[in-house]
Amino acid sequence: MKLDKLIEExxxxxxxxxxxxxxxxxxAAMDETEFRARFRERCHHTMEIQVYENAFRGKPLSxxxxxxxxKYMRVWDRRGLSHDCHEYKFAATLxxxxxxxxxxxxxxxxxxxxxxxxxxxxEIFDRVLYERRSVRHxxxxxxxxxxxxxxxxxxxxxxxxxxxxxxxxxxxxREESEPGLFRGSDIPGGPVHIVLLQDERVYRAxxxxxxxxxxxxxxxxxxxxxxxxxxxxxxxxxxxxNQKMRERLTERFEIPxxxxxxxxxxxxxxxxxxxxxxxxxxxxxxxxxx
Ligand SMILES: Cc1cc2nc3c(=O)[nH]c(=O)nc-3n(C[C@H](O)[C@H](O)[C@H](O)COP(=O)(O)O)c2cc1C
Numbered sequence: 001m002k003l004d005k006l007i008e009e010x011x012x013x014x015x016x017x018x019x020x021x022x023x024x025x026x027x028a029a030m031d032e033t034e035f036r037a038r039f040r041e042r043c044h045h046t047m048e049i050q051v052y053e054n055a056f057r058g059k060p061l062s063x064x065x066x067x068x069x070x071k072y073m074r075v076w077d078r079r080g081l082s083h084d085c086h087e088y089k090f091a092a093t094l095x096x097x098x099x100x101x102x103x104x105x106x107x108x109x110x111x112x113x114x115x116x117x118x119x120x121x122x123e124i125f126d127r128v129l130y131e132r133r134s135v136r137h138x139x140x141x142x143x144x145x146x147x148x149x150x151x152x153x154x155x156x157x158x159x160x161x162x163x164x165x166x167x168x169x170x171x172x173x174r175e176e177s178e179p180g181l182f183r184g185s186d187i188p189g190g191p192v193h194i195v196l197l198q199d200e201r202v203y204r205a206x207x208x209x210x211x212x213x214x215x216x217x218x219x220x221x222x223x224x225x226x227x228x229x230x231x232x233x234x235x236x237x238x239x240x241x242n243q244k245m246r247e248r249l250t251e252r253f254e255i256p257x258x259x260x261x262x263x264x265x266x267x268x269x270x271x272x273x274x275x276x277x278x279x280x281x282x283x284x285x286x287x288x289x290x
Contacts (some may be wrong), residue, residue: 011208019207026077035079037202039072040087047094048164052153054101055109066098087164128231133276135235136187138268140175144192148232152194152267155228158218162213165202168221171195171253171261181252182264184245187237190266195249196221198260218262225265235270238263 011019020042027035046068069091076088083089098109099258117125129276153170161167173193182193203214222238229236246261249270255261 016208024071024075024078027072031201032079032081033199033201033271035075036085036087037082037165037205039076039091040166041205042072043087043091043094044164047098051094051097051101055097055106061098061101063102066095066102069095070096088092106121126246127259128227130276132227132230133274134226134237135268135272135274136237136269137270137272138189138191138235138269139271140189140191142269144234144268146218148234149192149194149267151232152225152228152234156196156221156225158193159224161217161220162209163206165205165217167198167200167202167214167217167257169197169199171197171249171255178252181248184242185239187239187266190237190239191268193264193266194225194266196225196262197255198262199265200258200260214260215262222263222265225267229267231267233269234267235272236265236267238265 022030022038028039050059050061053059054071073088073091073095073285081088083092100107120273149172153172156170157166157168171194173195175182175189175193182188182190187285198214198218200214203209226236227240241261241264244261249255249261
């Protein structure tokens with residue numbers, strides 16, 4: 001997103017200042033979820049984007065970029081947060097790049113180059129994409145191991161996410177733990193229900209972002225989840241709440257107002273192999289191409 005452009009169109013300089021330029025005392029006092037989201041957002045906009053713009057396009061990289069990150073890292077320490085947290089480690093890496101670039105050196109990015117897929121591996125990726133189906137009937141005699149569920153949850157978190165705000169939260173419910181909690185769904189009894197919640201507090205960190213990005217963040221996680229389930233040998237189906245289910249789950253898990261219950265996916269060992277729901281050809285779906 002072109003943050004500068006959006007800001008110019010909709011906000012005064014004072015409003016922008018208030019949205020992004022918090023004092024160290026204010027940052028130290030705010031709730032931890034919001035602070036960490038602000039930390040991620042600032043690192044994203046003031047360092048991650050800027051470091052690569054400098055390295056690959058020669059855009060000037062100012063000391064201010066570095067000082068913003070350093071300010072947030074000082075508050076991190078003041079709050080007694082761990083240096084093992086993912087956002088702190090990432091910020092430290094970016095800060096290293098930024099300092100090298102400011103000193104006129106080009107950081108060595110070579111260790112981050114992905115191992116590109118061989119043609120054979122690309123065929124396997126295609127199988128994951130094109131053999132995934134929505135599975136709605138389950139072999140409940142086979143228990144899905146927690147380790148497999150954890151791998152799927154991790155895949156959801158590695159989806160693209162606007163400004164690296166990390167809003168996704170999970171509710172993982174085995175049907176056997178509380179049968180009928182999800183009644184009202186088209187598909188009764190999915191052995192493992194993965195509910196995707198979003199902690200809306202993180203979006204306070206970027207209030208100029210369009211609201212639709214929130215739901216897109218969740219959609220990206222959901223797609224990773226159904227693909228990962230398939231890749232790891234499970235079936236999955238993306239499902240839809242009705243209002244009563246939402247209320248039941250909200251009450252059962254005492255879900256606070258700032259937690260938005262967006263969608264859910266059932267996963268388990270499949271007892272069916274559905275025929276593919278055929279899709280249109282891309283050439284028939286192109287609105288314009290130049
Ligand atoms: C946001 C979303 C909501 C869905 N809700 C339901 C649902 O309530 N019930 C259901 O049986 N399938 C649901 N699905 C699954 C779709 O029906 C399914 O993905 C589509 O028919 C294509 O089939 P495939 O997934 O096997 O390729 C949903 C999928 C998405 C992305």
